[in-house]
Amino acid sequence: MKTYDKGDILPEDYKQALLNLMSFQADSEYAGGQRVAENLRFAPRPEEAYRLSKKVMEEMGHGYYVWNLMRDLGVDVDARLQELCRHPDDPDRGKVNVINGFRKENWSAWFECWEDVALFSTVVTPAAVAFLGQYRDCSYLPWARVNVRIHKEEHGHLAFGVWASKRCIEFGGEKTREFMQARIPKFMRVGLGFYGRPSSGGNKSAMFDKYYEYGLKTKRPEELQSEYLELLESRLTEIGFDMPTDVQPDYEMRVGYTLDEESVNEVQPQ
Amino acid sequence: MIVPSPDQLVEAGASVLARFGYRPNLGVEENWAEMWPLLQGDFTTLGRPAVPAYQELRPSQQEAARVYMRRRLIADRLWEECRKAQAGLYAHIDTEAVERYSIAREAYEESVEDFGRAREQVEALL
Numbered sequence: 001m002k003t004y005d006k007g008d009i010l011p012e013d014y015k016q017a018l019l020n021l022m023s024f025q026a027d028s029e030y031a032g033g034q035r036v037a038e039n040l041r042f043a044p045r046p047e048e049a050y051r052l053s054k055k056v057m058e059e060m061g062h063g064y065y066v067w068n069l070m071r072d073l074g075v076d077v078d079a080r081l082q083e084l085c086r087h088p089d090d091p092d093r094g095k096v097n098v099i100n101g102f103r104k105e106n107w108s109a110w111f112e113c114w115e116d117v118a119l120f121s122t123v124v125t126p127a128a129v130a131f132l133g134q135y136r137d138c139s140y141l142p143w144a145r146v147n148v149r150i151h152k153e154e155h156g157h158l159a160f161g162v163w164a165s166k167r168c169i170e171f172g173g174e175k176t177r178e179f180m181q182a183r184i185p186k187f188m189r190v191g192l193g194f195y196g197r198p199s200s201g202g203n204k205s206a207m208f209d210k211y212y213e214y215g216l217k218t219k220r221p222e223e224l225q226s227e228y229l230e231l232l233e234s235r236l237t238e239i240g241f242d243m244p245t246d247v248q249p250d251y252e253m254r255v256g257y258t259l260d261e262e263s264v265n266e267v268q269p270q
Numbered sequence: 271m272i273v274p275s276p277d278q279l280v281e282a283g284a285s286v287l288a289r290f291g292y293r294p295n296l297g298v299e300e301n302w303a304e305m306w307p308l309l310q311g312d313f314t315t316l317g318r319p320a321v322p323a324y325q326e327l328r329p330s331q332q333e334a335a336r337v338y339m340r341r342r343l344i345a346d347r348l349w350e351e352c353r354k355a356q357a358g359l360y361a362h363i364d365t366e367a368v369e370r371y372s373i374a375r376e377a378y379e380e381s382v383e384d385f386g387r388a389r390e391q392v393e394a395l396l
Contacts, residue, residue, distance in 0.1 A: 045311045047389050050345055054382045057352050057375045064359055068368045077363050085360060173316050 001215040005141045006072060014214050015073065017207075018140050019267040020097070021216055022070050025135075027080055027096040029150075030063030034088050035107045042114040048167065051160055052117070058153050065146045072142070074269030097267075100252060101190060110187070115168050115180050121161025122239065123187035126231035127194035129154045130224045139215030158235065165239045177240060184236070185247045191228060192249035195221040272296075302332075305339050312389050313396055321396065331395045338388035345381040352378050 004010055010018065037056045043049035067077035083095045089104045100106055110116060132154055135147035169177045196208060198221055211217040233243045272294050275281055284292060306324035313321045327335060355371040 046309045046342070047312050047386055050342070050382045050385055053349065054379050057349075057378060060356070061371060061375050064363060064368045064371055067363050068365055071363055078361075081360060081363060171315055 001139050003139045003141055003215070010073075010140075015269075016267075017210055017214055017216055018143070019070065019073060019075065019269075020207075021211065022066050022143060023075075023080075023097045023267045024099060025132075026063045026066035026070060026077070027084065027091075028099045028102050029059050029066065030081065030084055031088075031091070031096075031098040031102040033057075033059030033063065034084065035102055035104065038104075038108070039111055039117045042111065042117050044114050044171075045167075048114065048164060051164070055121075055157060055160060058157070062150050062153070065150065066143070069142050069146060070267070075267055110190075114164075115176065116183060116187075118161060118164035118168050119180060119183055119187050121157050122165050122235055123161075123184055123232065124191045124194070125154060125158045125161055126235060127191040127224075127228045129158055129231060130227040131194055133227075134217060134219040134224065137218045158231075162235055162239055165241075169240065181241050184241060185244050188232070188244055188247045189250040191232065192225065192247060193251040194228065195224040197251055198222060300339070300343070302336055302339060306335060309339065309342070313393060318396065328395075331392070334388070334392045334395050338385070338392050341381065341385040341388040345378065345385050348374070348378040348381045 004014075033056050036052060036059055040049060040052055040056070043052055063081075067080065071077045080096050083091050084098075091098055110120070129151065132147055133151050136144050136151055138144045138147070165180065168180060172179075208217065208221070212220070236243050284294065303324040310321045322331075324332065324335060351374040352371070355367070355374040358367045359371055
């Protein structure tokens with residue numbers, strides 16, 4: 001795999017593909033931080049509130065890290081942050097690339113209570129850990145290095161989910177455990193759809209082969225799904241939940257940043 | 271307000287620390303009894319639905335509760351630092367501004383972890 005470091009001249013096609021993926025990660029991490037900030041209203045206790053507030057700062061930090069790399073490639077990233085701050089509920093699709101799942105109209109439908117907040121970090125975050133983990137080995141080395149740090153912090157978010165879920169059960173007992181168990185599938189659908197459609201077959205992602213060939217994505221969706229399920233089962237078991245069966249992926253939220261070509265707002269360096 | 275230690279060696283330490291900027295707290299003490307009810311929810315588990323008022327805690331429990339509440343106040347100040355750093359990033363994103371945010375954010379995160387550990391210490395004493 002050919003790799004590139006800071007300052008190297010990038011082939012035009014490669015650069016465009018790289019910027020597409022980086023913009024989805026940066027814009028969506030920041031928008032994800034905004035969504036987590038909205039969820040603060042569900043925090044039932046002081047430590048829950050402070051730990052979630054910490055997560056807000058981490059998610060937004062991931063956005064800043066990746067934007068800073070995009071700035072090195074000539075992109076006006078200040079405009080992206082300003083768009084998200086000015087229009088958090090509905091940022092302009094022509095100005096930022098926020099995945100569907102982190103748009104307010106989709107996100108807010110998933111959350112009705114603090115238990116949902118705890119479950120999101122328990123059930124969906126393992127998919128982020130698996131998905132973002134692949135970028136640590138990608139061909140653009142500055143992005144790979146930043147993702148080493150991000151991946152470590154995503155592991156921390158997973159630990160938050162386990163902690164928060166256990167606390168829910170500690171304070172609410174068996175009734176709460178059953179309530180949460182019934183809500184796992186709705187988040188598991190998102191987790192299963194995180195990496196995009198399978199890498200072969202009629203429904204495969206239009207962009208996957210290109211990203212894979214360039215070394216920007218280093219694992220196939222099937223590999224990531226297997227990692228996800230392993231991680232998820234271990235965490236659910238640790239908390240005392242059962243692993244649901246027969247849950248179908250929801251690819252429409254496109255949490256894993258793999259949009260098809262016509263949906264991508266191409267990022268143009270200045 | 272500080273209460274001096276009866277041990278002169280401990281008190282002498284204050285003058286050494288003062289060489290590095292230590293200043294005695296001569297201001298008004300926080301109202302711990304007023305703050306405690308806002309935070310009691312961290313401890314009202316199924317097995318312990320009611321938590322004593324601050325005045326009813328034993329001295330060791332009160333000390334742990336004060337540490338827990340002080341940790342929270344430190345976290346609040348560091349959270350404000352993160353917000354200031356974010357204001358800088360909003361004006362312009364560059365490596366220096368990102369690094370500043372990263373330092374502020376890590377300090378805030380550590381303070382939240384400290385707050386959590388202090389909560390566990392109170393929990394163990396209740």
